[in-house]
Amino acid sequence: MSNKKRVLLVEDDEIIAFLHKHFLEKCGYETIETVDNGVEAIEDVRTMLPDAVLMDIRINGEMDGIETAQRIREFSDAPIIFLTGNSDDGTLERAKLTARSGYLIKPIRQEDLCEAIAQINIQND
């Protein structure tokens, strides 16, 4: 079994998901699953116990990324990194209410992603 940290990727755009998966690998993380909606994300966190979740805020389904994260937080402490646009203060404020979370403003650079996950892991550790 690999020692790599396992990340669940929640992203509704396949190409962006592919890119972010690639960045995560470059950062030394394993993407255990990519899902495009909140319901599957909650289920995967429950069953696969990822070390971190990379969560786009705008995803498919009735729940957005923030609501999904709040539901996850009810049973999991896995750190969550939100991906969001930069112009919506209201969304950022909502995201910040989720415990053990951080955020990155899209479009993201691999360097920023690695740094964000590392920072969250450091906090968790």
Place this chain on the structure above:
Amino acid sequence: MTSHTHYHKLLQRQLKKVKEKNLTSEDSIEELLRLVNESYESLERDNQHLKIIIRESSSELLEANNKLKKAHQELADNYSKEVNLLRHLIDKSGEAVQVTSEEGVMLYINQTGAERLGQSVEHLLGQYVGEVEKMFVDKKDWDEHVQDLKDNGPMIIEGRHQRKDGSIFPIEANAFYSQQDDKGYVIAFIRDITERKRMMQAMQDQHQFIRQIIDTVPNLIFVKNQKGQFIMVNEAVAKIFGKSVDEIELKYNDEIHPVKEEIEVFNESEKKVIEFMKPFSLEEQFTLANGEIKTYFTTKVPLERADGTIDILGVSTDITEQKITENQIKQSLSEKTTLLGEIHHRVKNNLTVIFGLLEMQIIQSNDENVIQILRESQGRIRSMSMIHEMLYKTTNLESINVSQYIEDLSRNIYKTYHRFENVQLEITAQEPILLPLNKMIPCGLLVNEILTNAYKYAFEGKTNGKICISTQLLESHFLLKISDNGIGLDEKKMSGKSQSLGMKLIQSFNKQLKSEMSITNENGLHYTFKIPIS
């Protein structure tokens, strides 16, 4: 006692004495004659006296008689005057006066009455009343009328008089029954009401005309009193209630309409009209008997009546179709807005993908120059991506608050070049300044270029520095100032053949923005752009 009575008694006494004593002496005769003479003289005096008295009394009587005659004459004259005056008044009063016997025979009619009928007084007297009053052509009707007057007293009746030429005109009569010397009379004061009838007819025609207008218009027109009763409604109102006009008037809403929620809305608006004494307009819903829901635009106004009471006049227009169309337009607009937002989101995602792909190339490249070029491209993509992000997030899909955008973009670029931790970023943004999309893209690229160049070149060899950005609305222009306190730019690179790519791009964006640009290359670079907003 009168003197002749006295001498008569003396004579009788002397004669008795002569008889008793049988006196024949001359003395006695003398005495007797003397007495006779005295009596005669006394009688003569009394006679004269009586004549005087009679003469005096006759004179007084004559005088009294004259006075009496004079008074009688005055009385007769006055009576005659009064009668003449009364006759004159009756004749000229403008009202016909008619006295008819109980049997219906005209006993008196004044001049006015006769003239109105086109007849002479003489001709009319003695005629049966039914000859002029059409109501009483049948004698039975006259008898009933007389009986009515006897039973119920004076009354006002309307009838139709016929003139000599056969024409008919309407009359109104104040009639009463009177009995004199065991004979019954009907006295009537009769007015020609042709003009009144004409006016009433005109008013009725006018009323009908107004009513026709009110009932012809498709709008609901109604008047309610403050208690909420309908005082007047037009046919359109009656129709929506599924009732007749008469069935609605004097009714309350809850007596004729079952939907309480709708009634509450009606009542609430009517309260406001009375409370503020001002017109009040609103959209009201009304459920028809068949369940169809109509929407009306209603204006209610206070209506002050002649007696001072305040009612509520309401006029409603059926806007159901317009509302449906409006909702369709709103829905269509909403769909298009959503679609446009979605397009912006897709564009933003596509730019994110391109950014990510460049990022992959950066990861795989070992050539710093290539990385540098790719990073610059990423910066330009990000500046455009942020615009689409903002457009997608805001309700206004055509323009953006440029101050907010520049602030966000500047901080983002600052983070990218975080190795310049000692370079301060100072932003003075006046909000909100809305700039249309076609200006936002070159504006974003312009700011990106200047800031990227500043971070890359302005602070070479310096340990710290400062970049200042300010945005300001200047009438119809957006004033953008970007300055640094760096080393400035080589004058050769400012223009001419050796002009840097960055400067070329800045000038190109400036041209696209149709803005006035000024650059000062002293104690750093200072850019000022005066960009027309529209």
